[in-house]
Amino acid sequence: MSDDPTREPRRFARAALERDDPTGWFEDLYSAAAGGEAVIPWDRGxxxxxxxxxxxxxxxxxxxxxxxxxxxxxxxxxxxxxxxxxxxxxxxxxxxxxxxxxxxxxxxxxxxxxxxxxxxxxxxxxxxxxxxxxxxxxxxxxxxxxxxxxxxxxxxxxxxxxxxxxxxxxxxxxxxxxxxxxxxxxxxxxxxxxxxxxxxxxxxxxxxxxxxxxxxxxxxxxxxx
Ligand SMILES: C[S@@+](CC[C@H](N)C(=O)[O-])C[C@H]1O[C@@H](n2cnc3c(N)ncnc32)[C@H](O)[C@@H]1O
Missing domain, CATH: 3.40.50.150 (Vaccinia Virus protein VP39)
Incomplete structure (x- = not known):
């Protein structure tokens, strides 16, 4: 996992935008976070x-x-x-x-x-x-x-x-x-x-x-x- 908490979201977002699915990256990010492979940058607890x-x-x-x-x-x-x-x-x-x-x-x-x-x-x-x-x-x-x-x-x-x-x-x-x-x-x-x-x-x-x-x-x- 990267030290920059925005890197994973941007990577997921870019991939989703390229496949013309502008809201698809949210599920990608939340499921990666649920598996401990990303953090949700806006989740402040x-x-x-x-x-x-x-x-x-x-x-x-x-x-x-x-x-x-x-x-x-x-x-x-x-x-x-x-x-x-x-x-x-x-x-x-x-x-x-x-x-x-x-x-x-x-x-x-x-x-x-x-x-x-x-x-x-x-x-x-x-x-x-x-x-x-x-x-x-x-x-x-x-x-x-x-x-x-x-x-x-x-x-x-x-x-x-x-x-x-x-x-x-x-x-x-x-x-x-x-x-x-x-x-x-x-x-x-x-x-x-x-x-x-x-x-x-x-x-x-x-x-x-x-x-x-x-x-x-x-x-x-x-x-x-
Ligand atoms: C930047 S996050 C903000 C989350 C939360 N409101 C906060 O302030 O912590 C945007 C949220 O909107 C959700 N979202 C994006 N597009 C949406 C849509 N079309 N309908 C419902 N939820 C959506 C995402 O899954 C994500 O949880």
Whole structure:
């Protein structure tokens, strides 16, 4: 295994992109990690600090409400959401990620399922009072991002909240110069989550990354009328 935790993911990603399967590398990576042959670079063993801060500041009451965590990976963010009282669904395109999340959290109240953001179940349309999207859209190549953004918004119920956390791309950096994964999001992409006329941007903050103060992270909150 390499000392650089991003090397294996990039190798898997490059191979998948070459075979025109832009989401196929996630399962390759999670199954290699399950076999001890790779590490998941985004698995920090705890919830995202920007999500924890959002909960502390907003103090939403999840009782009797439904939440969904997109691209839930190993489950730490979903567990935080469930701890706040939400009936929580967490999905990932990688079956091994879902198995890993279930193994990490054996007493969980979260319903972990395999699903594709880009081809989500019809019954999820406008179904969730809280939608949490962290680093999934930016893990998709730039041409897929507009469709992914729209699918994220589709999950939000009337009166519901969407929280998006993403890496920020340097202002003015052209698409062609972004060597993903990841493909960090521009301000315009963040704002495009509010393309549906009833989904409004309430707050957009850029703060230094908790792990790398030289780069920025977006945290945005949207509300559906
Ligand atoms: C960069 S990781 C972030 C994981 C987690 N959200 C976090 O912040 O730790 C992106 C995750 O999205 C999942 N994913 C990628 N494309 C997806 C899709 N189309 N539908 C569902 N999950 C997807 C990957 O398997 C991976 O777990």
């Amino acid at each position: 705890s919830a995202n600090p920007l999500l924890s801060e959002w909960f502390e500041a907003s103090e939403p009451n999840g009782t009797g409400r439904a939440a969904v965590v997109i691209g839930a990976g190993t489950g730490w963010d979903a567990e935080l959401v469930a701890d706040r009282g939400y009936q929580t669904t967490a999905f990932d395109i990688s079956p091994t990620a879902v198995e890993t999340a279930q193994r990490n959290h054996p007493d969980s109240q979260v319903q972990y399922v395999v699903a594709d953001l880009l081809d989500q179940p019809a019954e999820w349309h406008h179904a969730f009072d809280l939608v949490v999207e962290i680093y999934t859209v930016q893990a998709l190549p730039i041409p897929l991002q507009p469709s992914a953004v729209q699918k994220v918004g589709d999950l939000v119920a009337p009166g519901g909240t969407l929280v998006v956390i993403a890496s920020s791309r340097a202002e003015g950096q052209p698409d062609a110069e972004v060597e993903g994964p990841p493909w960090p999001l521009t301000r315009a992409t963040l704002e495009s989550f509010a393309s549906a006329p009833d989904l409004r941007l309430i707050e957009l903050e850029a703060s230094p990354s908790p792990t790398d103060p030289t780069s920025k992270r977006w945290r945005a909150e949207f509300l559906r009328d």
